[in-house]
Amino acid sequence: MSAIPIRLGPAARRLYAVHHPAAGRGRGGLALLVCNPWGAEALRAHRSLRVLADSMARSRWHVMRFDYHGTGDSSGGLCDGSVDGWVSDIRAAAAELRALSGASRVVLAGLRLGASLAALAAADDPRTGGLVLWDPVASGAAWLEDLMGPEATTLPGTLEVDGLPMTAALRAQLATITPERLAAGARGRVLVLSSTPSPGQPALRRALAARVPSLDWRQVEAPPAWVEQGFFGPGPVAAPVIQTIAEWGAR
Amino acid sequence: MTAAIREKALAYGESTPLSGVLTLPAGPLHPERPLVVFLNAGLLHHVGPNRLHVTLARALAAAGHASCRFDLAGVGDSPSRGDGLPIPDGVVADITATLDHLEASLGVRRFVLFGLCAGADNALATATDPRVVGCVLLDPSIHRTRGWYRHYYAARARRLESWKSVLTGRHPAWKRLTDRAARALSPAPVACDAPTADAPPEYFRSGPITPEAIGARWRAALERHVRFFVVFTLDWSVFYSYRDQLHDCYPDLSFAGTTLHHRPTTRHTFTTEADRDWLITSVIQWLADLDAAPAQEAP
Numbered sequence: 001m002s003a004i005p006i007r008l009g010p011a012a013r014r015l016y017a018v019h020h021p022a023a024g025r026g027r028g029g030l031a032l033l034v035c036n037p038w039g040a041e042a043l044r045a046h047r048s049l050r051v052l053a054d055s056m057a058r059s060r061w062h063v064m065r066f067d068y069h070g071t072g073d074s075s076g077g078l079c080d081g082s083v084d085g086w087v088s089d090i091r092a093a094a095a096e097l098r099a100l101s102g103a104s105r106v107v108l109a110g111l112r113l114g115a116s117l118a119a120l121a122a123a124d125d126p127r128t129g130g131l132v133l134w135d136p137v138a139s140g141a142a143w144l145e146d147l148m149g150p151e152a153t154t155l156p157g158t159l160e161v162d163g164l165p166m167t168a169a170l171r172a173q174l175a176t177i178t179p180e181r182l183a184a185g186a187r188g189r190v191l192v193l194s195s196t197p198s199p200g201q202p203a204l205r206r207a208l209a210a211r212v213p214s215l216d217w218r219q220v221e222a223p224p225a226w227v228e229q230g231f232f233g234p235g236p237v238a239a240p241v242i243q244t245i246a247e248w249g250a251r
Numbered sequence: 252m253t254a255a256i257r258e259k260a261l262a263y264g265e266s267t268p269l270s271g272v273l274t275l276p277a278g279p280l281h282p283e284r285p286l287v288v289f290l291n292a293g294l295l296h297h298v299g300p301n302r303l304h305v306t307l308a309r310a311l312a313a314a315g316h317a318s319c320r321f322d323l324a325g326v327g328d329s330p331s332r333g334d335g336l337p338i339p340d341g342v343v344a345d346i347t348a349t350l351d352h353l354e355a356s357l358g359v360r361r362f363v364l365f366g367l368c369a370g371a372d373n374a375l376a377t378a379t380d381p382r383v384v385g386c387v388l389l390d391p392s393i394h395r396t397r398g399w400y401r402h403y404y405a406a407r408a409r410r411l412e413s414w415k416s417v418l419t420g421r422h423p424a425w426k427r428l429t430d431r432a433a434r435a436l437s438p439a440p441v442a443c444d445a446p447t448a449d450a451p452p453e454y455f456r457s458g459p460i461t462p463e464a465i466g467a468r469w470r471a472a473l474e475r476h477v478r479f480f481v482v483f484t485l486d487w488s489v490f491y492s493y494r495d496q497l498h499d500c501y502p503d504l505s506f507a508g509t510t511l512h513h514r515p516t517t518r519h520t521f522t523t524e525a526d527r528d529w530l531i532t533s534v535i536q537w538l539a540d541l542d543a544a545p546a547q548e549a550p
Contacts, residue, residue, distance in 0.1 A: 002268045005260035005328060016260065016272065018328055046296045046327065054330075072298050073258070073272050073305060163301025163522030234294050 003053070008066070008096040015089055016073035017066035019100055020057035030129045031062040031103035032249070033094050035110030035118045038081075040162035041226035042071065044235035045111055048225035052109070052242045059250055062101030066093045068117075078165050083117070083173035090121035098127065105129030107188070109245065112226055113137045116177050123185025130188035132245055135224070138200030140177030183207035190215050191248050193241050195222040220244055256312040261321065263352040269345060270328035271297060271321025273353075274308040280317055284542060285361040285384055286353055287311055289320035290346065290370035292520075296327025299367070300520035303527065307365075310531045316538055317359070321349050323373075339376075346377045354382065363387065363538065368519070372460060378472035385478040385541050387534055390487045390519055394462045396499045403492040466501050478544070479509040480537045482530075486519035510537055 003020045034049050036042040053063040068086040070076030094106040107130040110118035115136035122128040137143040147161050159166045179200050190212045194201060208215050222240040223229075229236045255277030263269055280286075289304040291297060297320040298305050308318045323345045324332035332341050346364070353359055363385040364374035371391035378386055472479075483491040491497075494513040498506060512533070517526045 002262070002330065003270070003328065005262055005270050005272075007258070007260055014258070016258075018270070040301070043295060043298070043300065047294070050328065067298075072302070073260075075258075078302060078306070160523070163303075163518075163520060163527075165524070234296075 003057075006096075009089075009092050012075070013069050013085075013089070013092075014075040015066050015069065015093060017064050017093055017096065018053070019097070020053045020063040020065070022060045022062045022101070023058050024060050026062050026101055026103060027060050027249075029102075029104040030107055031064070031097050031101040031105075032056050032107045032109055032132075033090065033097050033118075034063065034065040035090055035108060035114035035121075036065070036067065036071070037110075037112035037114045037226055038071070039164045039166075040228075041112050042114075044228055044233075045225040047234050048237050048242065049111065051237050051239075052245060055242055055246050056249055059246055061249060062097065062103060064093060064097040064100070079167050081167075081170055083120070083170070083177075086117050087121045090117060091125065094121075094125075094127065103129075105188075107132060107249075109134070111135065113143070113174075116140070116182055119182040119185050120177075121185075122187050126187075128187050131186055131190045132248070133182075133190070133192045134241060134245075135194060135196055135198065135226075136182065136192065136201075136204065137177065138179045138182065138198065138204035140174040142199035143177075144171055144174055179204035179207045183211050186212050191245070192217045193220050193244060194218065195220045195238065195241055196224050216248065218244055256309055261319070261352070264324075264329075264345070264348050266334040267324040267332040267341075267345070267348075268330060269321055269324065269348065271319050271349065272308075273317070273319050274312045275317050276312040276315045278315075280357055280359065282358045282360055284316065284359075285363045285538065286357070286359045287316055287318040287363045287365050287387075287538075288346070288349060288353070289318060290364060290366040290373050291323050291326050292367040293369045294326055297322045301522055301527075303367070303521055304365075306527060307531055307534065311535065311538070314535045314538075316535075317357070318365075319349065319353060321345075342373050343377050346373065347380060350380060350382055363541070365534075366391070372465075375465070375468045375472065378468065378477050379475065381475070383472075383475075383477060385480070385538075386472070387480045387537075389482045389521075389530075390484055390491075391481065392460045392465055393483070393487070393491050393497065394465070394500055395490060396496055398499050399490075399492045399496060403488065406488075406492065462500070466504070469501055469504055473504055473506070473508075476508065478537075478541055479506070479511075480534060481509060482512045482514055482517070484514050484517040484519050484521075488515060 003018045005018050007014050008017055009015045034053055037045055049065060053065050056063045067074040068089045070080035097106055105127050108118035108122055108128060109132035111134040115133040118131060122131055186208055205217055220241050222238040223236040225235045225238040227235050257275045259273045261271040261273055292299055304320045308320060311318050322329035323342055336344055350362055360382060361384045362382050364383055365387040366374035367389040371388035374386045374388060497511060521527050521530055
């Protein structure tokens with residue numbers, strides 16, 4: 001069945017989403033919400049996340065992709081993003097997905113910063129059915145240091161990365177992302193996919209293992225979907241990671 | 252987003268389902284006012300690089316212009332095509348299907364195609380559609396002229412950094428030379444060389460782009476009196492190095508109705524806010540001029 005573009009949420013925070021209905025009957029009251037990375041990483045990874053959504057829908061998962069406020073096709077300007085706001089967007093999209101699919105619980109699957117936001121959104125929400133964390137940003141501070149590469153332009157109060165501004169307020173919120181904070185919210189089945197080493201991942205693994213005895217942590221050899229391939233283009237489709245998630249979802 | 256602006260997710264297309272987003276200004280639509288259609292920039296999905304298409308769409312709506320950004324089949328949110336058309340034909344078919352849908356659903360009869368990079372090539376390829384009255388082309392395909400070599404190398408020679416990189420072995424020419432030598436010495440053929448600035452990779456674009464083929468597209472559109480807003484940027488300096496290169500490339504064509512900008516400090520994807528603001532202001536002004544211009548019949 002074709003994916004269906006929709007808009008959800010109140011007028012002041014109208015989110016663009018795409019629902020991928022399950023092929024056949026849904027899976028035991030569970031649905032899957034895909035949480036985007038930020039900025040150019042989201043643009044480059046769009047294709048991989050669409051392929052992931054299509055693949056899971058074929059495996060009888062109801063799936064939804066969406067854009068946070070101030071990103072993609074959702075409402076809001078380039079400087080309107082905040083960590084708390086994006087976490088509330090995940091919860092709003094999960095509620096819409098539950099309503100559309102009839103599922104009682106939603107597995108949150110995120111890539112890079114999207115994985116971190118998914119872990120934060122899972123905290124204190126019993127309707128979270130599990131987490132799929134794909135190369136999560138485990139340390140917000142280290143990630144910000146990475147972003148401050150030669151291509152970043154610092155304007156008064158604003159860091160501009162690949163043409164997208166990141167305000168001082170947003171940077172301060174991102175800096176509070178730590179492995180311990182992400183692990184604190186983990187619930188349900190947790191799958192972590194690590195294809196590219198990044199700062200904080202070992203600490204995240206220890207923190208998650210202490211909280212989730214059945215933690216499924218996989219090293220997967222795959223190209224980074226969020227890194228530009230070629231000339232101003234999207235990233236590669238990380239087929240091995242998508243395959244691993246699909247197999248995990250089929251269990 | 253300004254409260255008065257409305258956005259609507261679209262799903263349409265008969266043989267292949269296509270996805271898009273319609274951005275509407277406040278108030279009723281004027282059927283004679285052109286609706287702007289944003290085409291994919293290469294394989295990037297319809298929001299555009301650094302959200303360029305969304306930013307522009309909302310600014311255009313605030314100025315009274317409707318627009319649609321959509322994904323070609325197999326790009327972004329649109330699934331791969333089911334009709335078996337080859338890419339060049341499929342691209343034009345998808346753009347045409349989008350104009351058909353917008354005409355049928357909104358009653359709009361005049362369109363402006365907006366394209367960056369491969370999107371610009373795809374816009375030019377579709378400019379023969381009688382409903383297309385204008386095109387915004389950002390870094391379309393262009394061929395080098397004698398003047399290109401003169402301007403490009405003169406500019407490089409003026410840069411101290413170029414000389415430093417030659418002397419320290421960091422200049423791209425050294426890499427090309429060493430790569431070429433390595434290939435010559437390699438017993439195995441190289442299946443697919445990495446793309447370089449001299450040989451850009453194939454984009455999701457509408458067909459062969461020889462100088463003659465591009466010239467024929469320009470001619471067909473100009474004979475229909477399609478108006479153009481064309482920008483060449485810093486990152487296209489490897490193809491376009493001086494303001495009037497377009498005229499020199501096609502000396503037998505008249506670009507009288509064309510607004511041409513050479514922006515040698517602007518990045519290909521308009522990464523700075525100042526460049527985006529310039530683009531928004533300039534396109535809105537150009538659309539106002541297009542509105543005011545008397546319609547001309549094709550010969």
